[in-house]
Amino acid sequence: MNDLAYPVAATDYPLLNIFWTMLWFFLWVVFLMLIFRIFADVFRDDRLSGWGKAGWTIFVIVLPFLGAFVYLIARGKHMGERDMRAMEKRDEQFRAYVREAAETPERTSAEELTKLAELKNHGDISDAEYERAKTKILA
Incomplete structure (x- = not known):
C-alpha cells in the first residue's frame, strides 16, 4: 500500500513532536530577532568605521551563528550602552517637543x-467685572 494515498491523522504526529516543532520555531524567531538587532547596532554605532560595519555585516551574513555569537562576545556590553543613549536622546527630544x-x-x-x-462692548461682562479684571491686569 502507498502511504501517500492515506491522509495524515492528528494521531500520527505525537504531542512531543508538536512541542519540539514549536520550540525550534520559536528559537528560530529569537535568532532572527537577534540578527536584526545586531544589524541595527552595527549601523547605529558612530565609532565603527565603514570597513568595520561592512566586515561585521559580511561575517554575520556568511556565518550567521558564529558571527552573532562573536559579535555578542566582542561588542555585547556596548550594545546596551548605545541603546540607553539612543533611548535617552529620544526621550529628551520628546520632552522638548512636549514642552514646546x-x-x-x-x-x-x-x-x-x-x-x-x-468682552465689555459685547455685553459678556459687566462694568464692575471689567474694572476688577482691568485692575488685576494692570497690577
Whole structure:
C-alpha cells in the first residue's frame, strides 16, 4: 500500500513532536530577532568605521551563528550602552517637543486689555467685572 494515498491523522504526529516543532520555531524567531538587532547596532554605532560595519555585516551574513555569537562576545556590553543613549536622546527630544507644544504664548497687557474691552462692548461682562479684571491686569 502507498502511504501517500492515506491522509495524515492528528494521531500520527505525537504531542512531543508538536512541542519540539514549536520550540525550534520559536528559537528560530529569537535568532532572527537577534540578527536584526545586531544589524541595527552595527549601523547605529558612530565609532565603527565603514570597513568595520561592512566586515561585521559580511561575517554575520556568511556565518550567521558564529558571527552573532562573536559579535555578542566582542561588542555585547556596548550594545546596551548605545541603546540607553539612543533611548535617552529620544526621550529628551520628546520632552522638548512636549514642552514646546504646551507653552502658551505670553500676552501683553495691551492685548489683555483689548480682549477685556471687547468682552465689555459685547455685553459678556459687566462694568464692575471689567474694572476688577482691568485692575488685576494692570497690577
